[in-house]
Amino acid sequence: MPHLTLEYTANLALDPAAALAAINAAAFDSGLFGESDIKSRALRLADFRTGIEATERAYAHVRIALLGGRTPGERKELADAVLAALTAVLAAPPGHELQLSVETVDLDRASYAKAVVHG
């Protein structure tokens, strides 16, 4: 951990490699995590919908799953930093409303299982 998942709607011009580099750097700079523990992925959403009106909209969302034990303040600072990193690499398409959001979620520490293998 942490596991970061970036979802972005397909109407956004986003470079996933650059976006993941940016959010990983933000997570690392928080000082909360070991460098190699930060694992992220980007998912392009081909099928998406915001609301029920036929308005031009886009969204990007990051879910940060981390082991329990962080303070509320640490979680909020982390989410704000990742949101800032995401905002810096994304622009709303012309005429669109772009919603950006970041959530943090606790992983269950007691049952978390992990192994590292070297090839």
Place this chain on the structure above:
Amino acid sequence: MPHLTLEYTANLALDPAAALAAINAAAFDSGLFGESDIKSRALRLADFRTGIEATERAYAHVRIALLGGRTPGERKELADAVLAALTAVLAAPPGHELQLSVETVDLDRASYAKAVVHG
């Protein structure tokens, strides 16, 4: 929020745009959310498995992530309404058992970060 994620196995004949319109409408009709706050995506599962037997099976699942503070009754009504909407747009393939499910999960309100940008 809310963030809705529809997953469906690739052996289902589902129109993702119609399905998302249906579940967004059900979420909006609950009266719990602002119209533009309802953000959904559909993920087609090319690689899936139900159980361990070689039976013809399919499933669709919706995860509804919402900010804390809803009552258990509100969450149950919302899940039931989304399940009804999903059921209305899906049919089991001939000879298949189709499982439909809806979960609700609380987002951590204290750390949730959001921004809106206009293009």
Place this chain on the structure above:
Amino acid sequence: MPHLTLEYTANLALDPAAALAAINAAAFDSGLFGESDIKSRALRLADFRTGIEATERAYAHVRIALLGGRTPGERKELADAVLAALTAVLAAPPGHELQLSVETVDLDRASYAKAVVHG
């Protein structure tokens, strides 16, 4: 439930069908679930990043979502069994560090909605 989600980075040589069969069997052997209730999917991550350094890395992660009421010991045994199953079907690419992890998460039982349809 349970819903199992296997994510694996695209630099891994993994047979998703074999991997899902292995983790479903591990879940079934736990004795905690009905056979047909075990629903899994595999997601290949084309866009991923571990950490901030330019090192060759890979990861695979399983999220097990199950209805509340399992003991901590049951959850830990389940996660360990699924991790063992995953380890058995995966090898680290030459020169790579491969991180494997398994989490369990409680679904909200009170609002969970489900239906079964036969085609």
